[in-house]
Amino acid sequence: MSTAVVSTSAALGRHIVFDAEAVPEPRPFSMSGVTPASRLSVRPAPEMVPSGIAAIDELTGGLPRGCLTEICGPASSGRTALLLAALSAATQRGEFCALVDASDALDPQSAAAAGVQLERLLWIRCGESSPQKHFSTRQKSDSTRKEGRNAENRLEQVLRVTDLLLESGGFGVVALDLADLPPQAARRIPLATWFRFRRAVEPTSTVLLTLEPQPIAGSCSSLVMKLQADSGCYLSKSPLAFSPGRIPITEISHVPSHAQLLDEIEIKAELIRSRLERKPVGSAAVAFASRTAWADVKAG
Amino acid sequence: MPFACIYVPNFPVAALLRAEPELRTQAVAVLEGKPPLEKVWAVNEKAGRIGIAPGMTKAQAQLCSELALRPRSALQESSAHAALLDCTQSFSPRVEDSACDTALLDLAGLESLFGPLPTIAHRMFRRAADLGLVVNVAVAASADAAWLAARGLPGVTVIPLGKEAEPLGPLPVEVMFADGLTATQKEKSEQLLATLDRWGARNLRALAALPDVALSERLGQAGLRLQQRARGTASHTLVPLEPALVFEEAMELEHPIVLLEPLAFLLNRLLEQLCNRLAVRALAAQELRLTLELDYRAGASDESDDLIENRGIPRESDAPHQEEKSGFAQNPPHNNQHFSSTRQNRFCRTLRLPLPMLDAKLFLKLLQLDLNAHPPGAPIVKIHLAAEPSRPRSAQGGLFRPPSPEPEKLELTLARIAGIVGENKVGSLELLDTYRPEGFRMRRFVAEAEQKKSATGQKHDADQKLNSPWLTDTAETKSAITALRLFRPPLHATVTLHDSQPAFVVCAKKKDVQGDVLWKAGPWRISGDWWEREAWAREEWDIALQNENGVALYRLVHDLLGGAWFIEGTYD
Known part of the structure; x- marks a missing residue:
């Protein structure tokens, strides 16, 4: 009978001796049901598609297919401009897109001006005049509670509709516009829901976009961008330009209002998180301008 | 020239069983007449075995507890008849609608398409079964022989050319008289049957063996024609039917x-x-x-x-x-x-x-x-x-074409979404030719691959994008367009004017939207539809207000007809 030293316990400072024949042969990993890390296939990098804004593409490499992308920022920060640019680029590529509009806030004229092919855009307007609302009793209540209940109803509609759209498949972009929802309502979306959306969209070539005031999907999102209007620089660059952050009203009172024109907003886009590059992104940021539809007319 | 005949035996019961297939295992009787004078019109085999016969009253039939009684339905029978014609039309365009339960079709030239005649006959039988009908199918060289064989012989019968007399011989003479005759025709046929019965010609073989001249002397041309049919030598001109696609x-x-x-x-x-x-x-x-x-x-x-x-x-x-x-x-x-x-x-x-x-x-x-x-x-x-x-759609998906939703799945998804958010809240947009606010309408969303561009143009674009996607896309959309986010309905606002210009805004519904107007541009006056009842006129202002997250830009609207102020949306 032969003996062999098969293990050393440094912590105990002694050698443990086993009978070599009594020690079972280590089973291959595949037989034990665990795949060794060396055999794990590396998840392929998602295909990136243009966002429709060159600066954003430089910053992020585009929008990833099969992933959840969050675009967040306060009001007038250019979120909708970015969304419409992405929809425009997708529809011009020949893809069909869906917009789940939680607040029924889409302006068709803006969408058309951004170049969105409207016949390729499925617009779902969540709101109050749904069948559920129709059957509900109309009782007077305070406005805050009513608003909160409406937000919850809209949110429920958004989630159910998104589930259906992702299950149906075939859309190039599915966008969830939660930008006008109260943050407390948006934060009530369980993380499991985002995880489900992410799993549903992963094997597809759909870009799942969400617009919201703050990031809410946690680690389920592959790309998080924060937009912010450049303070005081989003108005016309003409000599009559006014920076509301810097100049008090009294100083520009001599400028007649009809001589002013909102022609562009300068936007700063910051990359908050990207799981695509497998490294910390730091504080990468770019700036771009969104122009109003009538600015080109004026320039022309 | 081969002909086929499809016959649905016991048609009223067959039509009923097609509509209610679960009755196939039960005894069934079809009632005809106005209550309370309903009588049994037709029965299936099981009902016949337990003693139910046509002509019994409903009260008599009801004594049998396991019998399923159903009123005769013209709708069911017309549907069954249409299904029978569909079955025949799926094989040959030359079909004669002989009776509600019988259809004749010309099989000339079909052998190269469907195979030999027995194969065609069996396929007809199976297809009729798929449509819910149990039928007799007969194929013969003449239409009359096929007609007689289908009415007299169950299942599938294929009669070779020149051997019509053998299978048709044992069939009773009654087979030659169709069911749906008028009262006069029925009376004549009963007289004829009685005469033949007296002569001892009770089957087709006996009728075929009668001497021609003697038969002609006694029954005239009608008798001769009957005999030719019994021999399978009568010629029948097929009258093709062009059924409407209903x-x-x-x-x-x-x-x-x-x-x-x-x-x-x-x-x-x-x-x-x-x-x-x-x-x-x-x-x-x-x-x-x-x-x-x-x-x-x-x-x-x-x-x-x-x-x-x-x-x-x-x-x-x-x-x-x-x-x-x-x-x-x-x-x-x-x-x-x-x-x-x-x-x-x-x-x-x-x-x-x-x-x-x-x-x-x-x-x-x-x-x-x-x-x-x-x-x-x-x-x-x-x-x-x-x-x-x-016609069913025939679309070939391109390898390099972007994916689109599957139409069947999309239709179901849209119906489900409409159930959640409301029917008029789902669809694609169509801009109207107007400057009126909200000048759009919702259209049905259709995911058709080819909509505006021609196939060639789209292929060219796709190829171009495939070669240099970044170049083309970034060139197309170099700058973003500032979008307006609308409040639906617009938020009613209280505006304090200074020199006829908004200086302070309060919006009761949205606490964020209030404060001093930091910057303003306007007014931009627009109006329209003054020639109609719903005329509109308004002044639009672009204003900047301070809120907790910074400065936001809004569109303020003054309704010139109503005098009210509204926050229509925010620029984003």
């Missing part, structure tokens, strides 16, 4: 249906029959029309209403108003007031499909969703379902 199925219910679930069960059966008929004709459905006859009994309306509420069919007045653009339309259109005052007995729904489809399960789900949203509002006594046929 695909309808109907069902009359003995007891009114109150719940939607059993209705779905019956709809499923009708839809499967319709889809089978469409499939054998290589067609698809472009539109489905569902007509329900409702039972508004006089004097029992309140009771009926209570019943409806308790059993689950909500009233029509509870349902949201439907619009045609969603794909579902009510025909004829009516409003709730009209519905409740006239108590019309018909409830019609039309399901318009964006593309020709042929999927009974999909149709059922769409109809279910539609009926859930627009319930009939009364017990249902009759269901009528019609399909508008169309």
